[in-house]
Amino acid sequence: MIEALHEKKVKERKLPALDVDEEVVMRIAPNPNGPPTIGNARGIIVNHEYAKMYNGKFILRFDDTDPKVKKPMLEAYDWHLEDCEWMGAKPDRVVIASDRIDKYYAYAEQLIKMGKAYVCFCSQSEFKRLKDIKEACPHREQGVKTNLEHWGAMLGGKYGEKEAVLRIKTDIKHKDPALRDWVAFRIVKEGHPRVGDKYAVWPMLDFESAIEDHLLGITHIIRGKDLIDSEKRQKFIYEYLGWKYPKTSHWGRIKIHGIGKFSTSEIKKGIQNGIYAQWDDPRLPTVRALRRRGIQAEAIRNFMIKMGVTETDIAISMDTLYAENRKIVDPSANRYFFVHTPAHLTIENAPSTVAKAPLHPNIDRGFREILVDGEVLICQDDAATLTAGDRIRLKELYNIQIMSLKPLKARYTGDDLAKKGAAIIHWAPIDGVEVKVLAPDGVYEGVGEKDVKSELNNVVQFERFGFVRIDSVDDIIRAYFAHK
RNA sequence: GCUCCGGUAGUGUAGUCCGGCCAAUCAUUCCGGCCUUUCGAGCCGAAGACUCGGGUUCGAAUCCCGACCGGAGCACCA
Structure with missing residues (x-):
């Protein structure tokens, strides 16, 4: 019965079939003038997925033939390879155009x-x-x-x-x-x-690409529709040399709601001007930024494959990617309290106690234990909504009634779980660890549970705040925000 | 200006080639409700689209023509 419940009819969305004769050899051909962006990721995933579907080959070819206008970056060659591998699209072969002039x-x-x-x-x-x-x-x-x-x-x-x-x-x-x-x-x-x-x-691209696609035995090309005319140009060479042009399909322009221009050159400019810290700044749509934020490779894959390949220009929301990620990350992420812009709350008559809060609400994975002795920190956002006399519950702790706001004070009113409807807020211990969350919309500073220190590199959920990836654990913890 | 391509719910998609099974799929979003010691997850429900106009046809999202809208190319960028 439980099995049956889990057996949801998730119709696996697959890419449309390719017109295949024998083997399938596909490629992506980025210019390594920066790390892959989410736009490149589409190419990587769709091409690799097709190669996989037909047991074919997937080639990564660096089209680095403009040392001036789009000057390649030496580090970026590795970045592309890294990000391909991270997304589960390890190329069967890597070719660099500048080696083959x-x-x-x-x-x-x-x-x-x-x-x-x-x-x-x-x-x-x-x-x-x-x-x-x-x-x-x-x-x-x-x-x-x-x-x-x-x-x-x-x-x-x-x-x-x-x-x-x-x-x-x-x-x-x-x-x-x-x-x-x-x-x-x-x-x-x-x-x-x-x-x-x-x-x-x-x-030029048209020449290099034309020759390479033939030399590499590419059978199918899927790329942006901005290259549709490029294909027509290249076909002249194929005709002259008696070659057979690969089968092609194209996708339209992709824009992402809430993200401005994100071409590699735009981003590079932003970094040079100090607007962004690095290529993996959480505000950027690079693959490495998403990874740092805890977006899973599988989520990006699902997102791209569900989007499919159409020539229509599209504007898609990051929410869809986040939804994919949440599905993957929700079961595995441990829960912790994190309070940003903390407000100190004193609770009179409270017994000294150890709060036992489950690491996951639906999956039995044990508890974290937090010692509390009459004082906690709560989020300023929550504090701002309080009025003297309010009865609220501190999550996984006990009930309190607000006594005063100016010095934020409350009194202990019991342990019984309040009935439905009672406000429940989270809190942090006064001796917690300092946490800084870097999010696309800014930096959140506050205090979290000490146990978060054990979650380096993991994605956790800060309750009522969102999913984050713990990026570093020193005197303070730095986390990158993924999504709600 | 010249070429080429595309327009299905807020968003992304299925269906379009081979007209009827499409009073149109799935996902996401939004809105209700349930559940829940998270504003997370889960469950239930609801809303929401074939750009427009002609034509062909017994019948058109699907074929034809036109209009409108959107995009791309016309680089000694990729």
Whole structure:
């Protein structure tokens, strides 16, 4: 019978089936210019989940081909790997684009020889002008030999930034302006954190990704719909080289209610300006911040999988993620008292006693014991609601009646559990431990039970306050707030 | 301006390809109630949607056309 009660019909939400021929190889391709955000997490989880569903492979590829505008961070490579693993999405293989630049050069040369790419010396604005009126620039008609020479000169460092690019020849009269003769390589004279100044000619995403997806044998790509046109550009290369493009699907933009812009570059700016302490500041939507707050990997997974993959732009609330997390964390989290902005309460005639409060309300897991001798701390928020004469119960302790407010005083009125409806508030011992809770909406300082010290790294519930993760235990305890 | 894509309850989703089983699914949120020594969990209940207008059809959320709204691309960013 109990079994039956537990056997709730939770229809497991699964991702829609993929169009699969044989094996499945999928990848994510982040730029390691910061740690993964919750947006990256979607890519990690959905792609990995599909690979898992079909016993396929999951590849992590770092698209770190812009040493200037989106300069990679050396630490971030590890962060991505760490966060993938933490979310249960350990890649079967890790590839770093900046290790493989020579391969891209080889394909570039091949395309030049085929007459499918040319070195263009137009300024950006001049090319755009011509492109917009569907006109070829003079360099488009250069012979293969000329192009090879110019390409060699580019690689040889003869030109400065912006002086030359390699373009893929598509269809200059294509009805979609986004597809006309796009840039495959440009010159960037800036050190790369991994390979230094070994290269000055760097591929653009469209080229690098096109080549890599083929080399890695990617069968399915799922990514943001902002890359839909990118796919159309890349298909020109696939056609020229006789390759088969992976099957693709896309998701729309995702916004999270209550969180502003959270692109990696925005966050980086915030950290540089001192608005955020670090990449795992509890206010940030990075995976590491969520982890620090006690959001479980499984909750993020469930959240992402239930969200599915649709091209509609969505705005979702963190509450949904929190709800997922609460389901996981509620049974395992021990309960403790924590009182923020404490108010001292003296209780007259109270017997010295040891409060025995269960560690969990529904699961028998023992008690914590707190010695109380006529004085406790209560939350200022609760104190503010009191009036002289009020009878209330201190949770797991005894009943009191408020005598006065100015010096906050009460008298002991008995141990009997009050009947329904009586106000019950929590409290903390006067000799408790100092606790600081870092929450997205600010810092809460107060006092908690000493036993909290034994919960380092665990998620606990501060009763009537919320779930927190105990982050450090020294003279004071620091906790990160997860959610109510 | 030119291309492309999308619009199901507050939010996210199922259904749309192959019209009828959809007086539309599930989750979350919100609102009641029960339970509870937490404002947590659990239980019960309720509310809440096919963007609009035409067309095809016996029948349309599902097909067609148009409008409106939203998004993306047109970078020497990813």
